[in-house]
Amino acid sequence: MTTENLKKFETSENLQKMVLNIMYTMREEYYKYPEYKTIMMNLTTVSRELNAIRIKEITGELEKAKPDK
Numbered sequence: 834m835t836t837e838n839l840k841k842f843e844t845s846e847n848l849q850k851m852v853l854n855i856m857y858t859m860r861e862e863y864y865k866y867p868e869y870k871t872i873m874m875n876l877t878t879v880s881r882e883l884n885a886i887r888i889k890e891i892t893g894e895l896e897k898a899k900p901d902k
């Protein structure tokens with residue numbers, strides 16, 4: 834893994850950690866709110882998508898097809 838790829842992987846890993854931290858806080862502090870389930874479902878989706886990006890970074894799949902910004 835090149836230095837640039839490693840940096841991207843570390844960035845996506847940190848984002849993943851932030852999402853998991855938010856999920857933990859939500860569970861501990863906000864589970865009584867009616868919006869809790871919707872927020873947790875959305876955070877789960879975000880976490881899953883970030884994980885997919887991390888896998889693509891590891892396999893180098895992102896380098897093969899770079900989308901336009």
